[in-house]
Amino acid sequence: MAVLLRHERLFTTLPEANLMDGVDWEKDDPFEEQRERVESPMRRLIFEYGRPYWFSVSVGLISSVLARALDLLPALLLAVAIDAIFGDAVFAEQVPLSVLPEAWLPATQDGQFWFVVAAIAASFVFGAIFHWIRNWGFNAFSQSVQHDVRTATYDKMQRLDMEFFANKQTGEMMSVLSNDVNQLERFLNEGMNSATRLVVMVVGITFLLFWLEPQLAIVSLAPVPLIAAFTYLFVKKIQPKYAAVRSSVGKVNSRLENNLGGINVIKSSNTESFESGRVEDVSRKYYDTNWEAIWLRIKFFPGLQLISGIGFVLTFVVGGYWVFTETAPGPLTGTLQTGTFVAFILYTQQLVWPMAQFGQVINMYQRAEASSERIFGLMDEEGRIERDAEADALEVSAGRVEYDQVCFSYDIDAGNLVIDDISFEVEGGETVALVGPTGAGKSTVLKLLLRLYDVDEGAIRIDGRDVRDVSLSSLRRSMGYVGQESFLFYGTVEENIAYGSFDASREEIVAAAKAAEAHDFVQNLPEGYDTMVGERGVKLSGGQRQRVAIARAVLKDPDILVLDEATSDVDTETEMLIQRSIDELTENRTTFAIAHRLSTIKDADQILVLEGGRIVERGTHAELLEEDGLYAHLWGVQAGEIDDLPQEFIERAQRRQARTEVDIDATDDD
Template sequence: MVKRLFPYFKKLWVRLFVAIFCMAGVAAISTAVMWLMKFLIDESLAIKDTGALNIGIVVILSMFALKSILWYSHTYLTAFVSQSISRKLRDQVYGHLYSLSLGFFDEKTSGNILSRLTNDVTMLQISLASAPTILIRDGLTIMGLIGFLLYLHWKFALVCFLILPLAALILTKLGIKSRRAGRESQERMADMYSVIQEALTAMPIVKTFQNEAKEINDFAVENRNYFNVIMKLVRVEAQSSPIMEVLGSLVLALIIGVGGHDVIQGNWSLGEFMAFIGAAMSLYNPIKKFAKVNVQMQMGLAAAERIFHLLDQKPMVVDNPNAVNAPTFSKDIAFKNVDFQYPTSLTVLNKVNLNIHKGEIVALVGPSGSGKTTIAQLLLRFYDPLLGSIELDGVDIRNLTIKSLRSKMAIVTQETHLFNETVSENIAYGKPGSKREEIIQAAKLAYAHDFIQNLPNGYETIIGERGTRLSGGERQRIAIARSILKDPEILILDEATSALDAESEQMVQKAFDSLLQKRTVLVIAHRLATVRKSNRIIVLENGKIKESGNHEDLLEKKGMYHKLFELQSLV
């Protein structure tokens, strides 16, 4: 996992090396202070040399001033490096999401994905900021102080160091536990994000059905699960400090007990003894930090695992190596013996054969789950058929580039997807870089211009997340204007009016009259009143085509379409 992070340092090596140099400077000064303490005691205080004392004071002040500068520099530079890597990872993960097929999003919750983008990347950033600093700066400090201790009294130092393997063993075992707990905590955080995301998007439903208490309880359960895992992590982290305290106290007692006798007996100078104690005690803080950074590193590695697991996901629908751009649509769309099923469902389409001629309006009707929307998704290549093929002018769409195929299509759905941007930007989403005149013309054709003019800032009005500041009919007409501006050769209308009231539907139907002109249209509808103008109606049931014909012919057959029509007439 660490190797996979190396490429992200590529353009940051200079800053990283400067930061390491500054860390080495901090470590060197920390060791030099101990040597200076020995010098002041033995060469100044012991012989009452005020000149040497004054020089020592100036040197101490200079050394700490330099240490402060170096400390600031490496702190800033390591933060720059870690934040740059985090930014790059967020951009990479977010961009990678758009390369994945819809099947991936069918299996993953939005909260899980959001957690990877936010919590996991932040956790990794914290680890990248703290781990190198402690490992390098404090590691070099430890090496310097150990060297100084060996210089002062190597035999005594080696006896004290016998405790280090025990400390390393304990830290390794705690590290394994913390990594496991860290991975679990990030999974629980993802679950909590999912609950929050779901509740926020369903707020009107929650309030309507008065289920606030249920949602609060569901969140409390996930929050408690997260709390329990975090406390497990805290227990692991909390163990490290007391253990290091006990080990440190044993070393200090050994130094004072044995070293003190050597000073009394004249085998060791007071300056050497005090410097040894100072160096040994200075070792305690960086070694203690090693214990804490171990937990952060394990959590960072667990976060990295989750991030790279997402980056390793491959799209199920990709361009064939020899794919070509789709030519201008001129003949027909043909579904040939198409079978399809989603990973978690039974067969959705079974041996579907369907031809849609250029300029034809074809409606798909049938009960829920009969495969209507799936046909549209297969045409857009959100998924590929399990068996059979879909052809555009005789060419299997799998042999066309996805970008060129989708450039010929637009879709208007029941749940209109608008962005928290201006009206103008939402319409231009269908054709980025459009001129103002083109946007206004598209809005006029969609019968949206008048209500847009009445908005507080006209076309520059921010319409809120998912267009919540507009009515259902207004949102739908913005979506129609977006499709008109794109000027697609093939148009898909997926339950585009089913959620509207009669007045709104009437306005949207007028907008559709502008949109449908000279296009090939696939209409998906439950409400049969919306498909009467279709050239052909396809009746689906259990993934199979049961009937085909226009409205009048299908009524005369008195088959499934007639039955559906009578049921809706009664309603």
């Protein structure tokens, strides 16, 4: 009955977008709360993750400076050639050559010509070498930092509490691990490279212009303050738009991941058009937010280039008039040589692109800052489970488990207790079954034992030790868990059985499969144990996936076994075979079992009946039938004795189901 009601709930709520995926798509960035706590994310990125790779980034920076400096040399040497070799100026007295010893400079015109040619050629050759070294340095630095940030973010993410995952969509987290981390790599490589080029070109050209002719340099650089103000306004406006773009990317990923994961339901429900509409909606929101940022860039970059071009035009007009008339225009004084004027034209032209590129650097920086805020916001997330790095490992001896006045709520602030004052004891080697209607709190009770969540009040002890006082890894290592959803990883059957027991031999894997009644069907697969199961085990049936999951638990040989409806996806005949293997597995092993099919747990040493987060009945199967309470009525439902059920039980079931419909349990707690 509970299964039928659960299926009915699924199909009756299918058209409702917000109920289907649990996300209000109108909300802001799902990581907004985390982002607001982050301070100086880019500084943190460089000092925390860039420090180990100081050598490669230093090589990149130094090589970039030298390469860009050599890029400026040809124009300077061309000015020398025009004024001294092809004109009547003195070769040794030219500004760029005045710093060299006169003995190094050739006296003949031919020698001077080939000296300039050799110097220009050398600048190109050594410039290419330094450009190559620069690319190696920046790429090695950015790729290394990107790798470390991605692995550190994933490691932090997988260690967060289940509460975090209940409130986040997979696509949103994938967006952080993929898109946001990639944005960092782009800035650390292209952005830092471009920033270095910009600084060297602007500073170097400014220095050379003032060195060659200070008066004309002032004219050429007149638009610079306007460029600075224009760029400042761009930065102020673009920053919030990039944060919105990062958020919308996560929502698109979430919708696509959600739909692809539920493709079977979509097809069987004939809702392809409906889902296409929902994808179009989130894609349109991404389009709108991204287009706002693009439109701002479209207006900014041409405007910046136009302002930068003003300097080039002013230089050409003033300098050209000065050379053409041989008269200093306006308040300017002195003479201007033709070669110097040509150098000014070339340098001003070279200055236009770095100035325009400055906006692109700011653009990449803002994107990277928005991404780093999301990344470090996730890394700084703190859960309710406290981890003590100095905690001792759990050593299970008898396997005795005690729940002592345990209370728990998924939302502490709301104060709605899911588990309310539960106490019971399990002796080592006993099997305890938890039964009850949907939403009674059965799965939550066992999640607290695994410390997927921590109790709010009371304590859970194993052999007298509070589970909060032992290391988390040793606690979970001592337990085997088979849940309702038999998740399989993309890989072979053998790899999935051996997951968590990676050193197991093929013989041990086969033995575990036989114990789980999986060996026969595995042998009939195309490649036996080497058969690929597909993503999430899609190539296997539900019953086959469940038997592989049980084999995984068998192979682990845990001290405590947790079975959360471990046979829910198999037929009656297969259930009988699996139940036989489970009986052997649970012998002399502390076992917790949740089951809606009460026939599978009737031989349990102790049965706990939960309702509303409380234990309302406890005892053996026979004792509970004698009480003629909730358990007996549930047994009657499964035995087909619906007409004999009291009206009070039916009304209570209707009220429970109504509460479940209004407040769908995000933890799938049946």
